[in-house]
Amino acid sequence: MKPRVLILHAPGTNRDREAALACDLAGGQAQIMHINELSAAPARLHDFQMLVLPGGFSFGDDLGAGKLWALELRYRLGDALAHFHAARRPILGICNGFQALVKTGYLPGPLPGDAPPVNPTGSPSDLVQTATLTRNAAGHFECRWVHLQPQPDxxxxxxxxxxxxxxxxxxxxxxxxxxxxxxxxPRLQAQGQIALTYVDAAGAPAAGAYPLNPNGSLADIAGVCDRTGAILGLMPHPEDHLSPLQHPAASRGLHGRLGLALFANGIRYAGG
Known part of the structure; x- marks a missing residue:
C-alpha cells in the first residue's frame, strides 16, 4: 500500500496540486482536503501517514504570513495534530506552510528549556513561538531560483x-x-535542526550574500526541522522542480538537483 498523504488546503493556498503531484511521483497517494472539511472531523487526519502544508497566501496573509492558518491549526486541529506528531508521522510545510508551522510553535520547537515538543495526550497549547519568518531584507517580494545544501548533521x-x-x-x-x-x-545547530541552507551553485555557503541568500535569513537558513526530525519547514518550493524539463536552463542542456528527493524521503519514512 502506498502511504497516504494529506495536502491540507486553506483559503488562499495555491500550491496544492503541485505538492500532490510531488507526493504521487515520490510513491505516495496524495489527497487534497480543505481545512474546514478536516476541522469538522479531525480524527480523519489519522487516516493519513504524512501531512503537507503547501505554499500560497493563506487567508490573504491577514495579520501576517501564515498567522491565521496557524491559529486554525492550533485551535481547531490542535489535539489531532499533536497526536499525529506524537506518532512521528512526517509533516512538511512549504513556504506559507512553513510560516504557519513556525507561528504555531511547532518549528523549530521549544528552545529555551528544551521541553517536550508536544504533549502526546493533549493539544499543543503549551508551545510558544520561538522564531519567525519576517520581511525579506531586500524589502520586496523575491521570485528566483536558489541552491540549497542538505545539512549532513x-x-x-x-x-x-x-x-x-x-x-x-x-x-x-x-x-x-x-x-x-x-x-x-548554536543550540539549534547542535541539535541538528538546521536542515537546509542557501549556498551558491558550487555548494559554497551564501554567507548572507544577496541574492544567494534571497531573504537575509539568519545563518543562511532555508529550512529547519523540529528536534524529532519528523517536521520540516522550508521557504523554497521543491515541488516546482520535479522534472528535468522544469530546470530554467533545460533548453541549454542543464538539468539535475531536483526537489523530488525531499518528497521521496518523506514518503519512504511515512511508509516505514
Whole structure:
C-alpha cells in the first residue's frame, strides 16, 4: 500500500496540486482536503501517514504570513495534530506552510528549556513561538531560483542521506528566518535542526550574500526541522522542480538537483 498523504488546503493556498503531484511521483497517494472539511472531523487526519502544508497566501496573509492558518491549526486541529506528531508521522510545510508551522510553535520547537515538543495526550497549547519568518531584507517580494545544501548533521527525515544540492525557486515576501533569541542559534545547530541552507551553485555557503541568500535569513537558513526530525519547514518550493524539463536552463542542456528527493524521503519514512 502506498502511504497516504494529506495536502491540507486553506483559503488562499495555491500550491496544492503541485505538492500532490510531488507526493504521487515520490510513491505516495496524495489527497487534497480543505481545512474546514478536516476541522469538522479531525480524527480523519489519522487516516493519513504524512501531512503537507503547501505554499500560497493563506487567508490573504491577514495579520501576517501564515498567522491565521496557524491559529486554525492550533485551535481547531490542535489535539489531532499533536497526536499525529506524537506518532512521528512526517509533516512538511512549504513556504506559507512553513510560516504557519513556525507561528504555531511547532518549528523549530521549544528552545529555551528544551521541553517536550508536544504533549502526546493533549493539544499543543503549551508551545510558544520561538522564531519567525519576517520581511525579506531586500524589502520586496523575491521570485528566483536558489541552491540549497542538505545539512549532513541534521536529524531531519526529509534530508537524510541527501548529499547533492537542490535547485528550486523561492516566491515570498516574508521569508527571512529569525530566532526570538539569536543566542539560541548554536543550540539549534547542535541539535541538528538546521536542515537546509542557501549556498551558491558550487555548494559554497551564501554567507548572507544577496541574492544567494534571497531573504537575509539568519545563518543562511532555508529550512529547519523540529528536534524529532519528523517536521520540516522550508521557504523554497521543491515541488516546482520535479522534472528535468522544469530546470530554467533545460533548453541549454542543464538539468539535475531536483526537489523530488525531499518528497521521496518523506514518503519512504511515512511508509516505514
Amino acid at each position: 541534521s536529524v531531519c527525515v526529509f534530508t537524510a542521506g541527501l548529499d547533492d544540492l537542490i535547485f528550486c525557486p523561492v516566491a515570498h515576501g516574508e521569508g527571512r528566518f529569525e530566532l526570538a533569541a539569536a543566542a539560541d542559534l
